[in-house]
Every structure is written in structure tokens, then in C-alpha cells.
Amino acid sequence: MNVAIRRAEPDDADFLVGLMTDDDVEPYMAVVRPRDRDGMLAEIERSQAEPEEFGRFVIEVDGERAGLMGFEIANRRSRIANLGSLAVHPDYRGRRLADEAAQQFQRHLLFDLGFHRLQLEIYGFNERAQRHAERAGFIREGVRRKAYWRNDEWVDGVIYGLVREDLED
DSSP: OOEEEEEOOGGGHHHHHHHHTOTTTGGGSOTTSOOSHHHHHHHHHHHHHOTTTEEEEEEEETTEEEEEEEEEEEETTTTEEEEEEEEEOGGGTTSOHHHHHHHHHHHIIIIISOOSEEEEEEETTOHHHHHHHHHTTOEEEEEEEEEEEETTEEEEEEEEEEEHHHHHO
16 A cells, blocks of 8 residues: 655545545534635645645545645744644545555655644544544644534544654654
């Protein structure tokens, strides 16, 4: 199984919208993420226009689209990126391909784009994503208690971080 990541292109939009609206994916994604073609194309365009500030990447397995991941600059001076939009199509789950893709993504952001810190926040009910974050090397840093209204209830946000030195050790 060959796992690779690449920056999203406009012809990926329909796959990405289908992924974001899949019944097994949508409940776990941030409400602010686009779920329509125009919104997804706008994100892809921004990713291409501002490659060091914003990114939407496609995860591929043996050349086939399998998922999505993204980042956005959080603090330019301190070189911090917020990660998000990690989604793997249900047909590709259970193979730990998200772990490999996440590690490739980490190296790209830290070593190619020069970020120092990567951070992400996961809904407290998304235990699968929390296990993935820890397998991928992220350190659990804290919890925002009942921070988000999601699925008709207040839910926690679990915060994870990774710094360049974590990969250099």
C-alpha cells in the first residue's frame, strides 16, 4: 500500500464534497468546514494561491483518492499551524493510512514550510481521531470543556500539539 499526500486540485472537489458529506464522516467534522462544491473550490483555490498560509491536501492510496487533510497558519511570527479537516473515506479505514499520511504532512509542514508547532483540536466524542492523533505523535495538551455546540449538545474540544523538536529527537 503506497500512501501519498498532494495539494488538492479543482478536479478533486467532487470527491472532497462527497467525503465531507458522507454519513460516517460529517458528524465528526467542524461545522465551519465547507460541504458544497463552491465552498470546497474556494478552499482549493486558496490552498494554491497561499501555499505557505493555507492548505488542503488529498490523501492517496496507490494513486486513488482516499482522504483529506488541511492546515491554516495560526501565528506567523511563532510559526504555528492549525491542522484540521482530516477525513478518511470509510472504504479506506482500518489500514492506519491516516497515520502514515499525518506523518508525511507533519514533515512537510515542519521541514519544508518551516513551521515550528502544529496544533489541532478534536471533538471529545471522537475517540477514534484522538487515538489517531496520539499514534501520529501528537501530545495531548488539554481540554476545552463543553466548548462547542455539536450534534445538539455541548461537547469538549481536546487539544493536541506537536513541535519540530518532537520529530528531531
